[in-house]
Amino acid sequence: MDNAISELDQIKRQLMTLHKPKKPKMLVVDDEPDNLDLLYRTFRRDFNVLKAESGIRALEVLGIEGEVAVIISDQRMPEMKGTEFLSKTVPQFPNTVRIILTGFTDIEDLVDAINSGQVYKYITKPWDPNELKMVVQKAAETYEVLKQRTEELDRAQNQIQLLATIMQTAVDYPSLEASLDPIATAISDNFLADSCILQLVEGNVLIPVQGTHTTGSTVENWLADDPLVRESITSQTIQGAVNIGLDTGLASLPHYQKSGIQAHLTIPVIHKGRSIALISMQWKQPCSLRPDELTTVHLAAQEVALVLTSFQGH
Numbered sequence: 001m002d003n004a005i006s007e008l009d010q011i012k013r014q015l016m017t018l019h020k021p022k023k024p025k026m027l028v029v030d031d032e033p034d035n036l037d038l039l040y041r042t043f044r045r046d047f048n049v050l051k052a053e054s055g056i057r058a059l060e061v062l063g064i065e066g067e068v069a070v071i072i073s074d075q076r077m078p079e080m081k082g083t084e085f086l087s088k089t090v091p092q093f094p095n096t097v098r099i100i101l102t103g104f105t106d107i108e109d110l111v112d113a114i115n116s117g118q119v120y121k122y123i124t125k126p127w128d129p130n131e132l133k134m135v136v137q138k139a140a141e142t143y144e145v146l147k148q149r150t151e152e153l154d155r156a157q158n159q160i161q162l163l164a165t166i167m168q169t170a171v172d173y174p175s176l177e178a179s180l181d182p183i184a185t186a187i188s189d190n191f192l193a194d195s196c197i198l199q200l201v202e203g204n205v206l207i208p209v210q211g212t213h214t215t216g217s218t219v220e221n222w223l224a225d226d227p228l229v230r231e232s233i234t235s236q237t238i239q240g241a242v243n244i245g246l247d248t249g250l251a252s253l254p255h256y257q258k259s260g261i262q263a264h265l266t267i268p269v270i271h272k273g274r275s276i277a278l279i280s281m282q283w284k285q286p287c288s289l290r291p292d293e294l295t296t297v298h299l300a301a302q303e304v305a306l307v308l309t310s311f312q313g314h
Contacts, residue, residue: 029071100119188215192283
């Protein structure tokens with residue numbers, strides 16, 4: 001058990017290294033070039049600042065760049081007012097925090113926007129740089145909280161769906177062999193793996209019975225030659241390399257060079273103290289799993305063990 005925990009911790013540390021925080025994105029929108037440049041200079045040290053000179057252009061920028069943490073928009077702009085632009089960003093980017101800069105008293109628009117949740121705060125022009133920095137810092141913190149809650153909810157829902165799908169295979173399929181492909185597909189889809197192999201094990205040796213799923217045309221099975229697989233089966237612990245290019249021992253192996261696999265996670269399926277199967281998830285880019293998703297990986301392997309052994313009584 002201690003070995004299993006230490007190996008999981010090591011993989012988590014590798015994943016955390018890949019998930020080092022980057023500068024949050026901010027979009028500033030103003031039709032006056034001087035104001036736009038001033039906003040850029042004010043926040044470029046702490047944010048990846050994107051600029052747009054109109055609401056229409058800002059929507060185009062968001063279409064290319066995706067979600068940003070904070071939007072600061074001037075209210076009075078030609079073609080589209082700031083509140084109108086911000087309202088258009090809510091459906092696709094609900095977690096983004098929106099701030100309006102206003103140089104006049106357009107109370108009705110601002111009150112409606114704030115009450116409907118479209119605007120987090122408004123700042124009057126000319127603004128005080130220190131006040132604006134404090135507001136933006138708080139906005140960025142608010143965004144991180146909202147984003148984290150959304151991600152946690154999504155992960156919880158995905159975990160429930162994955163485990164339910166795995167268990168349902170025991171009902172939907174007539175034999176152990178028939179259940180392997182659907183289980184591999186469910187696991188692959190949940191963790192966005194480029195390929196997944198679920199292969200049976202007897203006496204700590206892989207046997208030909210397997211289920212596969214791939215986003216490509218075929219899956220080449222080289223698991224019998226892989227050191228991660230051998231270690232995973234014999235030690236009954238999760239093994240993995242989240243960035244094979246940085247692992248000289250693995251990167252030099254022919255099957256990694258030929259397949260282009262850049263990340264590989266091997267999970268033993270254990271029943272009554274013995275390995276009965278192995279799950280191999282493979283990605284063609286460094287692993288994008290979040291560290292806490294390893295818990296779902298572990299739970300999925302336990303569910304797979306229950307399903308596979310349930311067929312023994314059929």
